[in-house]
Amino acid sequence: MHQWFSARVILLWLQAVAVVAATSNSNQEIRAGLYGLERNHLEGRKTDHLQGKKCKAYPGDSDWPSSQQWQDFNETLEGALIKTVPEASRCYGNATTGDSPECQSLSETWGNSSLRIEDPSSIRSVLFQGMTCMPPAFAPNFFSINATGKACALGAYPEYVVNVTSVSQIQHAINFAREHDIRLVIKNTGHDFGAKSVGKGALSIWTHHLKEKSFNWYESKEYSGPSVKLGAGVQVHEAYALAKRHEVTLVGGEGKTVGHVGGYIQGGGHSPLTSIWGMAADHVLSIDLVTATGAFTTADPTTNADLFWAIRGGGGSTFGVVTSMVIKAFPQIKATTMRYSMSTGGNFTQDKFWEAQKAYVDNFEYYADLGYYSYYRIRHVNGQIFHDMTSWVAPNTSETVFRASIAPVVERWRSIGVPFEPIIREYDNFPDAWADGFPQEPWTWNMRQASRFFPRSVLSNNTTRAASFNAIREVFDAGANLIMFNMRNPPGSATIDNAVNPAWRDILMFAIMFVTWSPSDTPKYVTQLSRNLTYAWNPKWKALTPGSGTYMSESDYIEPDWQESFHGDKYPRLYEIKQKWDPEGVFYAQNAVGSEDWEMGETLLGHLPSQNSRLCRK
Numbered sequence: 001m002h003q004w005f006s007a008r009v010i011l012l013w014l015q016a017v018a019v020v021a022a023t024s025n026s027n028q029e030i031r032a033g034l035y036g037l038e039r040n041h042l043e044g045r046k047t048d049h050l051q052g053k054k055c056k057a058y059p060g061d062s063d064w065p066s067s068q069q070w071q072d073f074n075e076t077l078e079g080a081l082i083k084t085v086p087e088a089s090r091c092y093g094n095a096t097t098g099d100s101p102e103c104q105s106l107s108e109t110w111g112n113s114s115l116r117i118e119d120p121s122s123i124r125s126v127l128f129q130g131m132t133c134m135p136p137a138f139a140p141n142f143f144s145i146n147a148t149g150k151a152c153a154l155g156a157y158p159e160y161v162v163n164v165t166s167v168s169q170i171q172h173a174i175n176f177a178r179e180h181d182i183r184l185v186i187k188n189t190g191h192d193f194g195a196k197s198v199g200k201g202a203l204s205i206w207t208h209h210l211k212e213k214s215f216n217w218y219e220s221k222e223y224s225g226p227s228v229k230l231g232a233g234v235q236v237h238e239a240y241a242l243a244k245r246h247e248v249t250l251v252g253g254e255g256k257t258v259g260h261v262g263g264y265i266q267g268g269g270h271s272p273l274t275s276i277w278g279m280a281a282d283h284v285l286s287i288d289l290v291t292a293t294g295a296f297t298t299a300d301p302t303t304n305a306d307l308f309w310a311i312r313g314g315g316g317s318t319f320g321v322v323t324s325m326v327i328k329a330f331p332q333i334k335a336t337t338m339r340y341s342m343s344t345g346g347n348f349t350q351d352k353f354w355e356a357q358k359a360y361v362d363n364f365e366y367y368a369d370l371g372y373y374s375y376y377r378i379r380h381v382n383g384q385i386f387h388d389m390t391s392w393v394a395p396n397t398s399e400t401v402f403r404a405s406i407a408p409v410v411e412r413w414r415s416i417g418v419p420f421e422p423i424i425r426e427y428d429n430f431p432d433a434w435a436d437g438f439p440q441e442p443w444t445w446n447m448r449q450a451s452r453f454f455p456r457s458v459l460s461n462n463t464t465r466a467a468s469f470n471a472i473r474e475v476f477d478a479g480a481n482l483i484m485f486n487m488r489n490p491p492g493s494a495t496i497d498n499a500v501n502p503a504w505r506d507i508l509m510f511a512i513m514f515v516t517w518s519p520s521d522t523p524k525y526v527t528q529l530s531r532n533l534t535y536a537w538n539p540k541w542k543a544l545t546p547g548s549g550t551y552m553s554e555s556d557y558i559e560p561d562w563q564e565s566f567h568g569d570k571y572p573r574l575y576e577i578k579q580k581w582d583p584e585g586v587f588y589a590q591n592a593v594g595s596e597d598w599e600m601g602e603t604l605l606g607h608l609p610s611q612n613s614r615l616c617r618k
């Protein structure tokens with residue numbers, strides 16, 4: 001179960017196609033990128049095409065703070081400043097080698113988010129960091145970095161991390177970064193698919209230890225009732241444990257170790273409860289944050305209402321550092337979940353598999369309108385299709401009612417001969433249903449994805465639904481794997497006035513395609529896979545869903561027209577609020593609001609902006 005990390009996904013390696021430009025040219029860029037990774041090369045260097053532009057300060061630049069200034073800074077922080085040592089550096093150097101016990105255990109647990117989260121700078125999506133310090137077994141040949149290669153460099157891991165436990169440390173860190181014009185990043189858990197919590201030469205604010213949490217009665221003009229206050233470091237499993245203790249329900253993610261009020265709520269993330277209660281961001285009552293000037297302030301419907309609007313869905317690392325949020329709590333509800341997995345093979349052919357899938361997708365509107373949510377995967381494993389329903393969740397629904405609702409699809413599957421042995425169970429509270437239904441997922445470091453929403457208008461029409469289904473199968477057959485969600489937003493959600501992507505409000509399906517590779521793959525192969533996602537496969541889905549969008553936190557790193565895809569018609573207002581609150585660009589992240597005013601000097605594989613390069617104003 002849940003073997004994203006260890007399962008070697010087999011993809012057919014066919015001949016190169018014209019659409020992918022993996023020429024000797026891009027090999028040169030790869031090499032340039034590689035040697036650029038070594039610190040000595042980078043010091044004091046600006047790449048040619050960025051000459052004369054206003055870049056952030058980097059180590060070796062004349063405007064980089066002196067060691068005395070760093071030391072003084074550490075004193076104002078009461079010693080909370082950490083010089084980054086990449087976790088995998090223990091695998092390199094004189095004392096240890098790739099087969100030392102410390103290194104072995106790191107390799108074995110590299111995909112375990114619980115452990116990586118405890119490190120000040122480790123992240124999931126290391127590709128964009130440059131993969132400059134990997135356990136040797138995972139060192140990518142395609143960047144010409146491997147065990148026998150050049151060992152361990154800092155890459156895009158930040159120079160320094162502030163292990164914050166107080167608001168004043170956050171204020172000091174923002175002020176220091178702003179005054180010295182240093183790139184500032186915020187790491188909470190490091191889950192982000194876009195590696196948004198690293199940056200070359202950065203100072204990082206690490207919010208993981210801001211674990212304040214309490215259950216309170218909230219009174220305001222808009223809402224009077226139970227609520228929770230959650231510090232920036234509180235994770236989904238901790239938030240649900242609090243909810244369970246107080247016999248309430250919180251709208252939160254399925255991912256166990258994700259940060260509840262970090263990138264998840266700020267990015268407008270989805271929940272197993274979205275079909276009945278909408279987005280988690282819809283239930284935020286008040287936000288405390290430190291802004292780009294270093295001011296500690298509150299955003300709610302009456303104070304800084306523009307920030308309050310923008311932070312609820314406009315994206316992390318954009319408007320300030322959130323220190324805590326107050327969030328509405330719902331009454332306790334029962335829930336029923338169903339899990340199963342199946343694999344093609346023998347008389348269960350791939351055609352039969354897709355026929356069965358179609359029977360389910362044909363009923364997406366029905367299930368979403370019952371308030372259900374499902375999250376499942378369809379992957380290539382050893383030449384077969386492996387499909388696992390992580391969980392199909394029926395909130396506020398008894399097992400009896402749930403079984404009756406799925407009976408027509410189950411009957412159809414039986415007639416097709418689907419090997420279907422589900423585990424179905426009713427729980428009297430959501431946190432328990434979630435705990436069983438959503439075991440901790442591994443951090444898949446060798447993965448890149450793209451995604452798209454499929455709106456109701458497309459899926460309720462027999463013709464366009466069939467076309468969508470075919471396009472999903474087509475992308476799978478071409479070599480991608482799939483992560484699928486069936487959900488809706490409940491009636492009335494479209495009028496909620498926050499920065500959640502308006503395209504979320506009328507979806508019935510959210511589909512993610514992903515590719516994986518192995519460390520021994522060639523640059524040409526990985527480049528083709530990556531370019532296929534963006535330039536060949538996702539456009540097929542986009543063509544069928546004009547005017548829709550996707551979820552920023554689970555999207556293509558280089559999503560074309562990302563402003564439109566992530567924010568729709570809300571983008572101009574978000575950009576205006578960004579200019580008002582952060583005109584100098586203290587906060588930056590890949591494809592965050594306002595990031596189009598900046599560029600990075602180098603690319604990985606010839607087409608992916610490298611976080612391991614200078615960030616400069618355009």
Ligand SMILES: Cc1cc2nc3c(=O)[nH]c(=O)nc-3n(C[C@H](O)[C@H](O)[C@H](O)COP(=O)(O)OP(=O)(O)OC[C@H]3O[C@@H](n4cnc5c(N)ncnc54)[C@H](O)[C@@H]3O)c2cc1C
Pocket residue numbers: 124185186187188189190191192193196197207232252253254255256257258259260261262263264266267268269270271315316317318320321322323441442443553554589
């Ligand atoms: C295994 C897994 C499961 C997931 N499950 C779900 C799910 O169920 N639903 C869903 O919608 N998404 C899910 N996601 C996506 C997840 O919500 C995003 O990756 C999100 O960005 C993670 O936020 P974080 O704060 O935990 O991580 P980080 O990577 O540390 O931060 C993400 C972004 O938010 C910024 N940020 C973090 N904290 C703050 C803060 N206090 N103030 C300002 N900016 C901040 C960071 O700078 C960065 O830009 C999942 C991802 C993974 C890998």
Ligand SMILES: *[C@@H]1O[C@H](CO)[C@@H](O)[C@H](O)[C@H]1NC(C)=O
Pocket residue numbers: 074078079080081082083
């Ligand atoms: C900051 O100070 C603490 C306490 O003196 C020390 O342990 C730590 O190494 C210092 N950090 C840096 C980057 O020097």
Ligand SMILES: *[C@@H]1O[C@H](CO)[C@@H](O)[C@H](O)[C@H]1NC(C)=O
Pocket residue numbers: 093094095
């Ligand atoms: C490795 O050992 C050599 C020789 O003893 C020494 O000069 C060098 O500094 C050491 N390097 C590290 C990273 O410890």
Ligand SMILES: *[C@@H]1O[C@H](CO)[C@@H](O)[C@H](O)[C@H]1NC(C)=O
Pocket residue numbers: 112113114115440
């Ligand atoms: C990950 O590590 C944590 C902490 O050591 C452990 O409790 C958990 O079981 C591990 N998870 C997996 C999937 O191995």
Ligand SMILES: *[C@@H]1O[C@H](CO)[C@@H](O)[C@H](O)[C@H]1NC(C)=O
Pocket residue numbers: 141144145146147148149
């Ligand atoms: C490691 O990288 C070097 C340099 O690119 C290459 O020659 C060698 O074959 C690689 N080794 C492995 C095991 O992939």
Ligand SMILES: *[C@@H]1O[C@H](CO)[C@@H](O)[C@H](O)[C@H]1NC(C)=O
Pocket residue numbers: 082120163165209
């Ligand atoms: C960060 O701070 C917390 C709280 O003080 C402490 O428990 C933890 O050990 C620190 N982590 C590191 C890596 O310094």
Ligand SMILES: *[C@@H]1O[C@H](CO)[C@@H](O)[C@H](O)[C@H]1NC(C)=O
Pocket residue numbers: 276371396
């Ligand atoms: C949950 O179900 C009860 C009774 O079936 C119903 O009254 C209530 O409105 C439902 N709640 C939600 C949020 O759908």
Ligand SMILES: *[C@@H]1O[C@H](CO)[C@@H](O)[C@H](O)[C@H]1NC(C)=O
Pocket residue numbers: 347348349352416417418
């Ligand atoms: C495959 O064979 C098994 C055993 O004979 C049978 O139960 C199942 O229905 C068949 N499935 C298909 C898809 O024909």
Ligand SMILES: *[C@@H]1O[C@H](CO)[C@@H](O)[C@H](O)[C@H]1NC(C)=O
Pocket residue numbers: 461462463464
């Ligand atoms: C379904 O979509 C097709 C293709 O866009 C369109 O021609 C047709 O009119 C639609 N059918 C209905 C019932 O709306």
Ligand SMILES: *[C@@H]1O[C@H](CO)[C@@H](O)[C@H](O)[C@H]1NC(C)=O
Pocket residue numbers: 462
């Ligand atoms: C759509 O397909 C269903 C099932 O095949 C059929 O019952 C329905 O009449 C079709 N709707 C339209 C508008 O063609």
Ligand SMILES: *[C@@H]1O[C@H](CO)[C@@H](O)[C@H](O)[C@H]1NC(C)=O
Pocket residue numbers: 012013014015017478479525526528529532536
């Ligand atoms: C890219 O897509 C094309 C067309 O589907 C396919 O032929 C090729 O094998 C793909 N390349 C990779 C590396 O997946």
